[in-house]
Every structure is written in structure tokens, then in C-alpha cells.
Amino acid sequence: MESRLQVRRVRAEYLVPADHPSPERIKDRLDRELSVQLATTLSSAFASWFSDTDPSIWLVRRLDIDLAVNTGWSSEQLTRAFTAQFGRTLGATLDDSAERNNVVHFSSRAAFLASFLQDLAAGHAWKHWYYEAFDGLRMLATSAALRTAICDQSEPGREALLLLSTGELQDVLRALSRQDADRVLDHLAAMVVAGDEATCCDMAWQAWQTIKPSAFDQLDRSQRALLLYLTASRDGGELGLNLKRAAFSLLCLADRLASESAAQREQLIRALTNGTLVELYQAARSDAAVLSPLLRCSPDWLREVADSINQQPSETPDESTARRYTSFGGAFLLLPFIDDLPLVEACRTFPHADEAAAISLVRFLLLIKCCGQRNAQRTFSDPLFRDLLLISPTVSMESIRDWQSRIAITDVQQFLHTLLEWQRSQGSVTGQEQILFRMEVQGPNVLIDASRGLWVMADSGEPTELVDALRVPLGQLENNSGVLLCDSSLIGELRAAFPSIKILSMTEADSEEDQVRSIHARLDKTPYELEHLALPDSFQLSPCFDLALSIAAQHVMRAFAQQLHGFAQSNLLYLWTNFLDFPASVEEEPDRRVVQVGRPPLRLVLGFTGCMRQSYRLSWLGDRPLTLFEEI
Numbered sequence: 001m002e003s004r005l006q007v008r009r010v011r012a013e014y015l016v017p018a019d020h021p022s023p024e025r026i027k028d029r030l031d032r033e034l035s036v037q038l039a040t041t042l043s044s045a046f047a048s049w050f051s052d053t054d055p056s057i058w059l060v061r062r063l064d065i066d067l068a069v070n071t072g073w074s075s076e077q078l079t080r081a082f083t084a085q086f087g088r089t090l091g092a093t094l095d096d097s098a099e100r101n102n103v104v105h106f107s108s109r110a111a112f113l114a115s116f117l118q119d120l121a122a123g124h125a126w127k128h129w130y131y132e133a134f135d136g137l138r139m140l141a142t143s144a145a146l147r148t149a150i151c152d153q154s155e156p157g158r159e160a161l162l163l164l165s166t167g168e169l170q171d172v173l174r175a176l177s178r179q180d181a182d183r184v185l186d187h188l189a190a191m192v193v194a195g196d197e198a199t200c201c202d203m204a205w206q207a208w209q210t211i212k213p214s215a216f217d218q219l220d221r222s223q224r225a226l227l228l229y230l231t232a233s234r235d236g237g238e239l240g241l242n243l244k245r246a247a248f249s250l251l252c253l254a255d256r257l258a259s260e261s262a263a264q265r266e267q268l269i270r271a272l273t274n275g276t277l278v279e280l281y282q283a284a285r286s287d288a289a290v291l292s293p294l295l296r297c298s299p300d301w302l303r304e305v306a307d308s309i310n311q312q313p314s315e316t317p318d319e320s321t322a323r324r325y326t327s328f329g330g331a332f333l334l335l336p337f338i339d340d341l342p343l344v345e346a347c348r349t350f351p352h353a354d355e356a357a358a359i360s361l362v363r364f365l366l367l368i369k370c371c372g373q374r375n376a377q378r379t380f381s382d383p384l385f386r387d388l389l390l391i392s393p394t395v396s397m398e399s400i401r402d403w404q405s406r407i408a409i410t411d412v413q414q415f416l417h418t419l420l421e422w423q424r425s426q427g428s429v430t431g432q433e434q435i436l437f438r439m440e441v442q443g444p445n446v447l448i449d450a451s452r453g454l455w456v457m458a459d460s461g462e463p464t465e466l467v468d469a470l471r472v473p474l475g476q477l478e479n480n481s482g483v484l485l486c487d488s489s490l491i492g493e494l495r496a497a498f499p500s501i502k503i504l505s506m507t508e509a510d511s512e513e514d515q516v517r518s519i520h521a522r523l524d525k526t527p528y529e530l531e532h533l534a535l536p537d538s539f540q541l542s543p544c545f546d547l548a549l550s551i552a553a554q555h556v557m558r559a560f561a562q563q564l565h566g567f568a569q570s571n572l573l574y575l576w577t578n579f580l581d582f583p584a585s586v587e588e589e590p591d592r593r594v595v596q597v598g599r600p601p602l603r604l605v606l607g608f609t610g611c612m613r614q615s616y617r618l619s620w621l622g623d624r625p626l627t628l629f630e631e632i
Contacts, residue, residue, distance in 0.1 A: 010034060026071055033078050055108040059130045062102060104130045110159035113149065117160055118168050120146055121175035124577060146172060147180040151187045158188055162234050165598060165631065167325040167583030169230065170215060173223040181222040185229055189244040197242050198297050204246040205305055207232035214383060215325070224251050242293065249293045254309050323587045326384045328371050329597045330580025332628060336616050337559040338366055341552060346418040349411045353403040355392040360620070361403060364389045369533045369553035372576055376536050384586060390620060401540045412548045419552055420456055428452045431476035433516055436486035437526050444547060446526055447473050450516045452562070453569065455554045458547040467497045477501055518569045525571040529554065532573045563609045578602045595628045
């Protein structure tokens with residue numbers, strides 16, 4: 001592939017002395033030099049920078065070039081000076097590739113497309129400037145956009161899908177409709193010559209054995225066939241239409257064996273191994289044509305495959321060695337901060353559920369909140385985190401609703417009191433300056449301690465309840481002769497209710513503390529943070545309990561942010577999207593749990609903290625640590 005340097009647009013601004021007699025002539029000449037000479041000169045000058053054998057892609061959002069020139073120079077001198085400065089600026093910009101807001105790098109066009117597919121399936125591709133090349137897909141539904149991006153790219157589309165990890169590929173496949181999954185599979189299968197049917201069946205079976213049954217969860221048959229086809233392609237090459245047919249045959253056989261009685265299963269296996277199409281049709285009914293590729297295989301091989309599939313539903317996987325996957329790898333960076341919270345004491349008065357201890361349920365709900373409202377249902381159903389947080393598979397939404405309905409308001413108040421007292425002992429809540437945020441429309445009021453930006457109170461937003469809600473959290477402020485900053489519309493009411501506290505409006509405040517100014521500057525993000533942490537209505541938590549858990553979850557996220565140099569005050573949704581939204585896998589070993597974490601957008605910043613390669617123990621999981629490694 002030929003290398004190419006493309007400059008999308010140039011905006012030139014010229015500064016000339018105020019008394020220059022003809023600035024327009026200077027502008028016209030320089031514009032002409034840029035438009036006529038620049039492209040040829042740059043192509044020649046940077047030919048050695050970008051080798052035709054290097055498939056990588058660099059995208060630069062903006063390149064600011066400051067250059068002083070002599071208007072008496074010749075065209076050659078002008079273009080030489082501009083090219084030299086362009087090269088210096090471009091080189092420095094590419095070296096600063098950690099600045100993802102301006103520079104991104106992909107190892108190949110397929111890697112670029114793979115990143116786009118992953119972000120598009122996750123729902124945040126259009127927030128990133130570097131996907132401008134895909135703007136033509138913006139108006140399409142997600143499934144149609146994914147299908148178009150894959151099929152229009154031909155070979156890069158196939159390579160992009162194969163570059164995705166198992167968890168990422170599952171997310172992309174789940175976002176495809178059944179019709180679009182079929183069209184993608186048809187497109188991939190048509191790209192190459194069909195292979196021998198028996199060989200393709202064997203390849204599909206080898207791929208089947210490498211896929212954990214849980215990977216098929218929430219996938220329909222078309223999505224499963226595409227997953228099986230791609231897995232076989234990754235492991236043994238691509239054999240076109242017959243590999244597609246073999247994938248569907250195995251899936252159909254597995255579905256039949258799982259749904260029929262023992263006698264019918266035996267009849268189906270006998271029909272297959274005898275190779276009798278009439279018996280096959282009688283046993284499998286309308287699926288006979290789909291199963292027919294298996295008739296090309298030897299009876300012994302087919303009997304072995306069918307017997308193995310027949311046994312799978314009753315077999316218990318060996319979880320001691322199996323690798324398990326999750327889309328929510330960022331949770332592994334948050335679990336130590338959840339474990340730091342004083343939940344043993346805070347949950348002391350909570351009742352237990354029949355299926356789980358109260359403290360386990362609280363940890364589980366905090367993790368779900370940190371992963372965000374839009375991911376709540378999927379996090380709740382994630383089998384890996386259920387196991388790690390000691391949540392039984394039998395815990396349902398109904399179980400959660402029944403359990404939390406037995407938690408008294410006094411229990412919730414004790415939970416918050418314990419949490420805040422612990423934060424005070426850590427120096428994270430000082431009670432020197434606090435900021436009261438009030439929604440412009442009806443919604444929760446939030447009281448923020450200015451020391452670390454931690455929430456210390458969130459109420460329902462009812463005006464008549466605000467004063468009562470503030471009495472306890474403002475107690476420390478009163479004892480420390482602190483200052484409360486709030487909206488000017490609340491000044492009169494709050495000064496009357498709390499005469500011994502210094503209360504100022506936001507405009508009256510003259511704090512020299514950078515932290516206070518920083519919190520004040522991002523108050524407009526508070527509604528979005530509340531929304532990110534709120535659980536969906538399907539959980540049916542009481543508002544009081546839900547807000548208390550949101551406060552605790554905000555403390556977890558802020559503790560995580562404190563270790564990120566330059567990002568400590570970032571809003572919660574930004575933290576999730578840029579630092580925590582990535583897949584991971586866990587493999588159990590005798591003396592540790594090996595966690596392979598994926599690649600968030602700002603992984604370079606995380607790399608400086610060391611949190612992507614760490615080892616820690618969780619108090620409820622015994623002595624066997626979780627050891628984190630970055631995905632290779």
C-alpha cells in the first residue's frame with residue numbers, strides 16, 4: 001500500500017506591520033505559494049518518514065505552525081522554510097501521542113476499523129473526533145452502520161473483526177441484528193474460495209471447542225454462527241461458504257440435541273452417522289438441509305462430535321483453569337477502592353438476603369453503579385463478577401427489591417454516617433468549605449466537601465425537606481467555623497435555619513483554593529454524574545437507599561481519580577469512558593487469579609500509575625491475589 005500524507009484543511013493567518021503599504025498583495029502571494037507549491041514539496045520532503053511497508057495510521061486533529069518569513073524570499077526559500085517548520089512541529093506532535101485529544105495512532109487500517117467497531121457497538125464512537133472518516137455512517141442505525149463499515153472495507157473488515165478480543169467481538173456481534181449478522185457472514189464467506197466440506201466441518205468443530213458456552217449467551221443463531229466462523233478463521237484460515245455452512249450445521253445440531261428427548265437425540269445421532277437423509281429428515285425435521293454438510297464427515301468423527309455436544313449441557317466446566325471474560329474490565333481497577341470502604345461496620349444493621357450477605361449485595365450494587373446506568377443490567381447479569389463478589393446466580397431483581405425493602409431509613413443513615421466518619425478520619429472530608437449544588441429543575445440537591453470533591457449529602461430535591469436534610473451534614477461545618485457556598489436563591493432560607501454558619505453565595509465567595517474553584521467550575525456536570533450512578537427503574541430501589549449508594553460509589557470513583565495525574569477532577573462519565581471502559585479476562589491458577597486487562601483510550605496515563613500491572617487481595621476472597629497484566 002502506498003503511503004500518504006493528507007492535510008485536510010489549511011487555515012493561514014498572516015501578521016504584517018500595520019503600516020505595510022499592500023498587505024493584500026502579501027496575502028495573495030503566500031496563499032498562492034501554499035496552494036500551488038506546498039503539496040508537492042511536502043510529499044517530497046516527507047517521503048522518507050512514511051515507508052510504503054508501514055501500514056500504521058496517524059491522525060492529528062490540529063497542527064499549529066508559527067513561522068517568520070521574509071516576503072522578499074523566493075518561492076523555493078518560502079516553501080523550504082515552511083516545510084522545515086512543518087516537520088519540526090509534526091515530529092514533536094507525533095512524539096506527544098499520549099495527548100489523545102489531538103493525536104491518535106493505529107497500527108494498521110484494520111486496527112483503526114476494529115477500534116471504530118468496538119466504540120460504535122458500545123455507543124460512544126461519535127464522541128471521538130478521529131472517526132471523522134466514518135461520518136457517512138452517522139445517520140444509520142448501529143447495526144446497519146456496523147454491517148456497512150465491515151462489508152465496505154472488504155479485507156480490512158475481516159482483519160478488524162479478527163483483531164477484536166473475544167469479549168469485544170461478542171459486544172460487536174450483540175449489536176448486530178440477525179439480518180445484518182447474516183449479511184456480514186455472507187460477505188466474509190464470499191471473499192474466498194470454498195474449502196472441502198469435511199475439512200470445514202472439522203475446523204468448525206475445533207473452533208467450537210475453544211469457545212466457552214457462556215460466550216454464546218445473549219447471541220442468536222446468526223450471531224453465534226458469525227462468532228464460530230471468525231474463531232475458525234482466526235485459528236485455521238478462512239474457507240468460505242462451506243465453513244459458513246459447517247458453522248450453522250454444528251449450531252443446529254447442538255440446538256437439536258439440547259431440545260430433544262434422549263430417544264430422539266439417539267435417533268438423530270444414528271441418522272447422521274448412517275448418512276441416511278430420509279432418517280435425518282425424520283429426526284431433525286426442517287433442519288435436515290442445514291445439517292447435511294455433516295454427512296460428508298466420517299461416521300466415527302461425527303459420533304464423537306455428537307456425543308461430546310450431547311454431554312455438554314450436563315457437564316460442569318472446570319472453572320479452576322478456564323479463562324472467563326467480561327466487558328467491564330475497569331471494575332478490576334475499582335475493586336480495591338470498594339474494599340477500602342468501611343462496609344463491615346456500615347452494613348452492620350442491614351438485614352441479609354436469603355441468597356447473599358448484605359455486605360456482598362452492597363459491594364455488588366456499588367460496582368454496578370460505578371459501571372454506569374447504561375451498563376447496569378449487563379453488569380448485574382455478569383457471571384464473572386457475581387462469582388468474584390459472592391453473589392449467587394439465583395439473586396434476581398426480585399431478590400434485590402425484597403431485600404432493600406427491609407432496610408430501614410435509620411439503617412441508611414447509619415450507613416452514611418459510618419462512611420463519612422471514615423472519610424473524615426482519612427482527611428478526605430474536612431468540613432472547612434462545602435458547596436451546595438441545586439438542580440435548576442426538580443432533582444437531588446448535592447452537598448460537596450471541597451477538600452477532595454466528595455459528596456456528603458444528596459436528597460430528593462424537595463424544597464421543604466432541604467433544611468432537614470442539611471442539619472446533620474452541616475454539623476461538622478458548624479463545629480469547624482466553616483463556610484457554605486450555595487446558590488443565591490437559598491441564602492435567606494439557609495441563613496435563617498443555620499445562623500451560626502457562614503453562608504455565602506457563589507458570586508460572593510472569594511476562595512483562593514484551587515480545589516474550590518475546580519469544583520465550582522464543574523458543578524454543571526453534577527446532574528450527569530448523578531445520572532451515571534443512578535440505577536435503572538427496574539431495580540426499584542428506594543430513593544433514599546439509591547442516593548446513599550450513589551454517594552458511596554462517587555467516593556470510589558473519586559478515590560480512583562486521585563491517582564490520575566492531571567485528571568483528579570474529571571467528571572465520572574469521562575473517567576468511565578476514557579479510563580475504565582475496556583474488557584478483561586480472568587484465569588484461575590492455584591496461587592493467584594490472573595487478570596488480563598484490555599486497552600482503554602487513555603491507557604498511557606493509567607500506565608504511569610502502575611494500576612494496569614498490579615497485584616492485590618480482596619478481603620472477602622481469601623489469600624489468593626488478583627494479578628493484573630495488560631493485554632498484549
